[in-house]
Amino acid sequence: MRLIEREEPGAFIWESKNVTMRSMSAYYLQTFGVVGQFSENISIDKVNFAPDPRSGRSTASFADFVRMSGIKGKVSITGSVFDGPHDDPINIHGTYLEVAGKPGLATLSLAYRHPQTAGFPQFSPGDEVEFVDKLTMSPLLGAHAVVAVVDGPSGMNHTKPLTTMTVTLDRPVPPGVEIGGTVAENITATPSVLVSGNVFRNVPTRGVLVTTRKPVLITGNRFDGMSMPSVYISANAYQWYESGAVSDVTIRGNAFTRPSGPVILVEPTNQVLDPTNPVHHGISVEDNKFDVGDVTVVDAKSVGGFQFTGDTVRRLDGPAHPPYTSPLFKFHGSSDIRIERNHYDKGLNPAVVTD
Structure with missing residues (x-):
């Protein structure tokens, strides 16, 4: 039902500096969406990535809406709508x-x-x-x-x-x-990242993919009905070869409604797990609202220093639902984990699985 060869981007930002897209509607982006490569300081503000409601279309891109690769300075994506891609709305990586x-x-x-x-x-x-x-x-x-x-x-x-x-x-x-x-x-071409005040809906894949060693803030967004993880942190040296490790990620004040699990997935491709020498560091999930079914909220591999604090987790279908089978938290090869000061539905067991 789509063209899978990504032969060109809908828009291409190449070897440029201080580029801003603001107050636009991107109704249709053939193959890839907006690609930024080896540029510095890119801002996307109040852009509507969604099909024209008069067109009868259900999708606005055959791949990612926004892909930033090898960017310096800062990537800022604010106040925008991401509705109906065929791949990830936002992917920022080296x-x-x-x-x-x-x-x-x-x-x-x-x-x-x-x-x-x-x-x-x-x-x-x-x-x-x-x-x-x-x-x-x-x-x-x-x-x-x-x-x-x-x-x-x-x-x-x-x-x-x-x-x-x-x-x-x-x-x-x-x-x-x-x-x-x-x-x-x-590691010179790695940006700090702000993803704030956006809406993600009608997405068959992940929401925000980000792998950069500079500070990342994902705040005030609404992720509705995501089919895969809403936030995905990888570092991949076996398939996509998308770099790299994170050291300062804050996921704060977002609303995650009707998600498929895990909602937040940290999954580097290391084949050797050593909790004393993890790939990623410094991930904080704080003051978010999770309205979930029988899904895992956090599944994190090879992280040192993970905090889940001040969050609210509710089951969508209430206490009459049969017993839930998915633990809320899974950690693999990780260390220095803090889960505290959170609010859970009455009777909800905040089970944690670690290995």
């Missing part, structure tokens, strides 16, 4: 490149591994790179270096291979960097 070769003492060959990712320069001279072990998703010791020279695709032509590049660093390649076992992230 890109992991896999180490494919070591042609020199300070030189690496890097490769895009997802088949739909190619053609753009992931690094510029002066950018800082961090090397991450694919199994643990943890940075290597001495993992940072500065890019001195890049030889690869420009984003503007086809004169060079589109899926590989050669990067020369300002120092020898750090110990532990392995071909096929290490990925590289551009």
Whole structure:
């Protein structure tokens, strides 16, 4: 029922600075929606991402509404409506490149591994790179270096291979960097994020995907009837290669109604779990309202420092419903978890499952 080849974006923000979209209606965005790439400071305010009610359409995009990749500065998305995409309304991330070769003492060959990712320069001279072990998703010791020279695709032509590049660093390649076992992230091109006062509805996928090490605030939004997690934090080095780890995420004062579970999902792709060395840090879920059925509210993997405080959790169909089977909280390979000062429906058991 849709075109699955994402050949072009509806709008493209490329190598630009201080871009604002305000007071607009995006009735139809062929294939991808609004894509921002290697730009700085992007604001989307009071934009209606929804089909024209006179059109008879039920969808406004065949993929994400808003995808921000490799952005500097700040991404601000406020006061907007996200209604009827065919993929995630908001996805903010970087890109992991896999180490494919070591042609020199300070030189690496890097490769895009997802088949739909190619053609753009992931690094510029002066950018800082961090090397991450694919199994643990943890940075290597001495993992940072500065890019001195890049030889690869420009984003503007086809004169060079589109899926590989050669990067020369300002120092020898750090110990532990392995071909096929290490990925590289551009940590200069990572934004702080504000997602505030938006409405998400009629969404068959996730709501807000965000993976950035800078501060993230998701506040005052309404997520209604989401088919998958309303907020999803990953860091993926095996399928989508979307980076990276978070260190300061606040989810505050939102309303989650009729969600499918888990409502908040933290799921990095590390295959080795170590609670003393988690992938993500500093996630706070506070003062939100969850009106849920038989679903898990939080399912978090490999998080150090997770707080769930001052929240209200209610069952939609009341105490006459048969016994619920889903624990409200699941934690895997995580540590320093605080669940306190919350309000639950009378008789609701705030069960916590940890491993």
